[in-house]
Amino acid sequence: MSTTALEPIAHHSTVIEHDGHHGGLIPIAPERQLQFNRLGMWLFIISETFLFAGILIMRIVLGRNEDGFTRPELSQSLGLLITSILLVSSFFVNRAEVAIKHNDRFQFNLSTFLAILLGLIFVGGVVYEWDEALNHFKPDGHIEGGLFFFMTGVHALHVITGVLFLLIVFFNGIRGHYSSKSHWGVESAALYWHFVDVVWVFFYVALYLIGTVPETVAH
Amino acid sequence: MEHETHSRKGKAAEYLQGIIVLVVLGVFTAIEYVIGTADDIPLFSSTLIPLTLIAVVKAGVIINYYMHISHMWNPEDEVDEGHAE
Numbered sequence: 001m002s003t004t005a006l007e008p009i010a011h012h013s014t015v016i017e018h019d020g021h022h023g024g025l026i027p028i029a030p031e032r033q034l035q036f037n038r039l040g041m042w043l044f045i046i047s048e049t050f051l052f053a054g055i056l057i058m059r060i061v062l063g064r065n066e067d068g069f070t071r072p073e074l075s076q077s078l079g080l081l082i083t084s085i086l087l088v089s090s091f092f093v094n095r096a097e098v099a100i101k102h103n104d105r106f107q108f109n110l111s112t113f114l115a116i117l118l119g120l121i122f123v124g125g126v127v128y129e130w131d132e133a134l135n136h137f138k139p140d141g142h143i144e145g146g147l148f149f150f151m152t153g154v155h156a157l158h159v160i161t162g163v164l165f166l167l168i169v170f171f172n173g174i175r176g177h178y179s180s181k182s183h184w185g186v187e188s189a190a191l192y193w194h195f196v197d198v199v200w201v202f203f204y205v206a207l208y209l210i211g212t213v214p215e216t217v218a219h
Numbered sequence: 220m221e222h223e224t225h226s227r228k229g230k231a232a233e234y235l236q237g238i239i240v241l242v243v244l245g246v247f248t249a250i251e252y253v254i255g256t257a258d259d260i261p262l263f264s265s266t267l268i269p270l271t272l273i274a275v276v277k278a279g280v281i282i283n284y285y286m287h288i289s290h291m292w293n294p295e296d297e298v299d300e301g302h303a304e
Contacts, residue, residue, distance in 0.1 A: 035291075038290065038291055039291065042288075042291060068265070069267065076252070076255075076256050080248070080252050083248060084245070084248065087241065087244050087245065087248065088241065090241075090281065090285055091237055091238070091240070091241040093285075094237045094240075094284075094285045095234065095237055098230060098233040098234060098237065099230075101230075101233075102227075102229070102230040104230065190285075190286075191286055194281055194282075194285045194286045195286070197281060197285075198278045198281050198282065198286075201274050201277045201278050201281070202274050202278070204251075204274075205251060205255070205270045205271065205273075205274045208255065209251060209252070209254070209255025209256070209266065209270050210255070210266060210267055210270060
């Protein structure tokens with residue numbers, strides 16, 4: 001039978017039971033609960049998307065002058081490096097998810113650890129970029145600088161949250177809390193991490209690639 | 220025995236898919252870098268549209284293959300792929 005998270009519960013009377021002893025609470029079958037969990041996570045991701053979409057629109061509207069789009073003077077090689085690091089970390093998170101689905105605990109632990117490591121390297125790269133950028137411009141110096149520090153700061157905060165999320169999953173994994181049949185924690189952490197990656201796909205283009213460095217910013 | 224062999228093949232296929240997705244993302248990122256950093260590309264009067272299009276494609280690839288958005292409305296896919304055992 002086809003079941004989706006959006007179907008009414010009443011359609012599945014075979015797996016749903018009304019329990020009079022628990023004040024009308026309805027126990028939900030595990031596979032159904034998983035669908036609700038996924039729906040909740042995606043709704044959370046959509047709500048976060050509004051935040052980042054707003055920031056991107058702000059960059060497009062404010063980051064331009066009479067000559068067209070402008071951007072801060074940044075190290076292109078460092079931008080490409082940290083972007084690649086985040087993409088590879090997403091690969092390892094996906095690998096960890098596949099591994100736990102097949103009860104491959106060694107690969108799961110290794111891949112999760114590598115993803116965490118790469119996430120921390122990404123944050124280190126952003127901190128290094130901030131240090132370098134501060135030699136050229138300040139957050140309150142001009143609009144390009146303000147946008148750069150705001151966008152990378154908000155994103156880095158989400159990356160740090162994702163690293164914490166993955167750390168919890170890693171330690172739970174070491175203690176054997178996940179299996180091929182039960183690994184919602186892994187799936188939700190992976191969803192969050194990939195979302196942070198998707199955001200950076202757009203932020204990288206918006207911050208590093210679109211527009212030219214205005215003469216007032218270039219040194 | 221047969222189930223175990225099937226599961227192993229499924230796992231190898233999923234690992235391979237992850238690698239292919241990473242390579243595709245890497246290629247698109249390299250194209251972005253070239254478009255964004257080249258001083259003068261005669262093909263484009265503005266880099267905004269091609270770079271945005273590539274970013275949308277990259278995001279779509281991640282959302283489809285890494286975030287498995289289709290499992291939201293088609294959870295049977297997981298069973299077909301051998302995810303749920």
